[in-house]
Amino acid sequence: MVDTESRAEPQARHPATGRKRPEPAKPAGGITLRHRLRRDRTLILMTLPAIVLLLVFAYVPLAGNVVAFQEYDPYIADNAFQAILQSPWVGLDQFRQMMDDRLFWAALRNTLAIFLIQLTLFFPVPVLLALFINSFVRPRVRAVAQAILYLPHFFSWVLVVTVFQQMFGGAGLISQTLRDHGHDGIDLMTDPGLFKFLITFEMIWKDAGWGVIVFLAALASVSPDLYEASAMDGANRWRRIWHITLPALRPVVALLLVLQVGNALTVGFEQILLQRTAVGPGASEVLDTYVWNVGITNGGFSYAAAVGIVKGIVGLLLVLAANKVAHLMGEQGVYRK
Amino acid sequence: MVVVTSLSSVETITGTGGLVVIPRDITFVAYQELLGGGQVTRATLVSLGVTVVGTLFSMTVSVMCAYGLSRSGSVLHRPFLIVLLATMFFGAGLIPTYLVVQGLGLTDSYLSLILPSALNVFNILVLRAFFMSTAQELIESARIDGAGDFRILWQIVMPLSRAVIAVITLFYAVGYWSAWFNASIYLSDPDMLPLQNIMNQLVLKQERPVGLAQAINTGGLSPLAVQMAVMVLALLPVAVLSPFVQKHFKKGMLTGAVKG
CATH class of the missing domain: 1.10.3720.10 (MetI-like)
Structure with a gap:
């Protein structure tokens, strides 16, 4: 596969950046990001489904906590996402209510x-x-x-x-x-x-x-x-x-x-x-x-x-x-x- | 004792006044009634289906993710890892998760029993730690021979990690088999409910199984035997499978903790 080839690719074959001595500390630094993305595209592809699942079912709900600062009304719209957008903001009211x-x-x-x-x-x-x-x-x-x-x-x-x-x-x-x-x-x-x-x-x-x-x-x-x-x-x-x-x-x-x-x-x-x-x-x-x-x-x-x-x-x-x-x-x- | 009672006839159960410890007669009538179609049969099939499909899905995504993150020189591997690790420190909470599942239109679909709980980050980290310990020379030589990443994973890494894969598969499968809470909040059709929810209704809430009420009322079937039979159904797959994987538990529990 292409992978092995590009990994061993000498950095001299990459376009010069304009500086005199673009000598990197790490060998990988000489390969541009685009090349590295290309080289590792299978690995990235394999990781993506899990990342997407986590984004949708862990990070989006995390953001969904904004309903705590609203008076969320599930019947205001057909869809829960739209209902969140349309519900009125009440600041810290819910938290104040908790105190009593x-x-x-x-x-x-x-x-x-x-x-x-x-x-x-x-x-x-x-x-x-x-x-x-x-x-x-x-x-x-x-x-x-x-x-x-x-x-x-x-x-x-x-x-x-x-x-x-x-x-x-x-x-x-x-x-x-x-x-x-x-x-x-x-x-x-x-x-x-x-x-x-x-x-x-x-x-x-x-x-x-x-x-x-x-x-x-x-x-x-x-x-x-x-x-x-x-x-x-x-x-x-x-x-x-x-x-x-x-x-x-x-x-x-x-x-x-x-x-x-x-x-x-x-x-x-x-x-x-x-x-x-x-x-x-x-x-x-x-x-x-x-x-x-x-x-x-x-x-x-x-x-x-x-x-x-x-x-x-x-x-x-x-x-x-x-x-x-x-x-x-x-x-x-x-x-x- | 549970098994014994589930196999006992009405007469024996009324005779002892409850659970039967010493069997007097063996009858499979409770199982025949339960598995002869109807509510419990359907629930058992639902549970089996969700468990099989869910476990396959979880394992595919987890194994691919773990392998994708196991080659530490690769680009984007750090940010991806951070996305994973961060979820171990926060839980979004029940309400927003519920709203997201609802917003995506997953309620009243079996997808709501699989997708929201499909991944366990700890399991992925265990797999990853294991994959990283696979001999790198093998992987490199396969790469030179022209194998792609999918092929390396399937033909080299996975066969070498059979033990840990067995353990994680069991963890996921038991999770799906035991789950009832998501079904109780996302499914509104009682005909879609999995076995655990039905068992909850039959035993803890003392309801009579739909379709069997008549057999029970006419005295042909003891309600206790039915309850016990449902418990045996719920217990059987777990009790049969887990001992086979037992000797590998330690690997599954600890590899990730040490290296993750």
């Missing part, structure tokens, strides 16, 4: 509460599981254990919630067994007080096993010599975990903590949406479901978009802050200093 919106603050409170519960109950589970597998489970059993742990990650939320319903719901197995033995049945699925713990438990069941992969990989990179040497020096199993295994996990834990904090305002959207009716919005409404409810269900597009923007900005600030803290503690975080 009790439901918004309640959703924010629920979101943060769920985040904190998940941070304390969910986050340590994969670390502990990885430690356990790495230190106590024999390699032969390990593959089977991992297969069982990973599988629920691939179940849909609908299925997971369904399974929980069949186990812990009013007509579920637990209730059924209790009734068979002469007790009252219990229904853990419709108790608003337990809801935040219920969804955390569901999340642990579904994804804690999957989270193990990252930690196991970090542990696999620890040299076995370290363990042997410390065993020779008389360190028992627990001391080896404390002094070798745990320090090896530190950077990964720090990285995942930063990511987790950055996602603090995004807690289990699909999962909560599926169970919202069972416990009512009082206990379950989080920012994401609030946006869905106000915008999609009730047509308050502009206000919902404004809530979405606030959520996005706070999320970004949280990542930056968490990363800063990670740097201060001597860890690398998401990006380097």
Whole structure:
């Protein structure tokens, strides 16, 4: 193909630019942009579909956030794009409205509460599981254990919630067994007080096993010599975990903590949406479901978009802050200093 | 236990008062009714279709993009990469995305289940990292032999990256198979809904499947067995496929994180 030829093409064959010595620092600099575009046209062509998809479904919607500064009226025009162009501008009205919106603050409170519960109950589970597998489970059993742990990650939320319903719901197995033995049945699925713990438990069941992969990989990179040497020096199993295994996990834990904090305002959207009716919005409404409810269900597009923007900005600030803290503690975080 | 209940007859299920743990009789009547045409059959076919077409589309676009960006000397490769990476730091939000899908006229079309969620940038970065680690000498020598980029990708790079391609294909396929939210907001015709949405209606909202209500009411079919059978349908493809790819998961999860 032409490619190889033009890549090796000596720069002398390109038209002189008029300067005396147009000697470039890099060899590629001598080829004009037009030539490079021609040379790489297949590569560009291959990348384009993805770029177009991202522009249309990520960047255009980003610009579409302007509806938060409007009073968007879907019926003003036939098409959503034209409706955006024709809707009246209201400045920061939507954001002002948010300040006095009790439901918004309640959703924010629920979101943060769920985040904190998940941070304390969910986050340590994969670390502990990885430690356990790495230190106590024999390699032969390990593959089977991992297969069982990973599988629920691939179940849909609908299925997971369904399974929980069949186990812990009013007509579920637990209730059924209790009734068979002469007790009252219990229904853990419709108790608003337990809801935040219920969804955390569901999340642990579904994804804690999957989270193990990252930690196991970090542990696999620890040299076995370290363990042997410390065993020779008389360190028992627990001391080896404390002094070798745990320090090896530190950077990964720090990285995942930063990511987790950055996602603090995004807690289990699909999962909560599926169970919202069972416990009512009082206990379950989080920012994401609030946006869905106000915008999609009730047509308050502009206000919902404004809530979405606030959520996005706070999320970004949280990542930056968490990363800063990670740097201060001597860890690398998401990006380097 | 779910499987057992789905295979049990009405008598056994009423006898135990709910889920059946120990099978007493095996009957496939729940599956026969569900797959003999009607709502669940249609939903299963919809889910299969969206999953197959969507996964093929996602993989084609992702693999091409990843290869296009894997030759680091190429022009425009930096700006393209920035376009990709930036999307990992912001989410446009539900409302504007909904408005764009609506504005493009994709609502009430199966395209709305595929296009908006077709790409996962992280997956593309994993593929790219893998392609970059493919021996460059092989690629150069193929180029000298006159192979074009499409041919190099198809005949050299892809066969060498089978493991990671299997993992990413599974990720995309599971994503399409499990999805229900887009269908719930973009599709208004209940006949178009995929299996997950139907399962949600049947089990969590305790609705009776359209067309089967009669069989249930006359006592020929236990509603619980139907629910369990739907769960088995939703579970089966995932449970069958993922163990085959399991040993490669680590590659798929970590390659991108390290080099991306």
